[in-house]
Amino acid sequence: MVPVSGTVTLDGEPMPDGIIYFKTIAEGSVDQMDIKDGKFAGKVEVGDRRVEVCRYGLGPPIKMGNGEIPNKIETLPARYNQESELKATVTERGANEFTFEVKSK
Numbered sequence: 001m002v003p004v005s006g007t008v009t010l011d012g013e014p015m016p017d018g019i020i021y022f023k024t025i026a027e028g029s030v031d032q033m034d035i036k037d038g039k040f041a042g043k044v045e046v047g048d049r050r051v052e053v054c055r056y057g058l059g060p061p062i063k064m065g066n067g068e069i070p071n072k073i074e075t076l077p078a079r080y081n082q083e084s085e086l087k088a089t090v091t092e093r094g095a096n097e098f099t100f101e102v103k104s105k
Helices: none
Strands: 002-010 017-024 029-036 039-044 047-054 056-064 067-074 086-090 097-102
Touching: 002 017, 002 086, 047 097
Parallel strands: 002 097
Antiparallel strands: 002 039, 017 029, 017 047, 029 039, 047 086, 056 067
């Protein structure tokens, strides 16, 4: 595990909040960090990683029995998360600073 950091913009502005995932799909490895005010920092495994950026909002509540539970829904297009083509090469020695630009539409 090595330190990584970076920025995420949403429509050209720092993304207020969200989650960024660094994934190695073949191995099932997932490292995640919170995005706050467009910045993230943490530790991830070395290697070529697929990056997913998520930002959740509240959808209609889910009815369960007589009650309801909150329903988190993804607010960014799938091209930044489930169908992401964003990539990062994380190295043992290097800055490992990344910038990702996402658009809400």
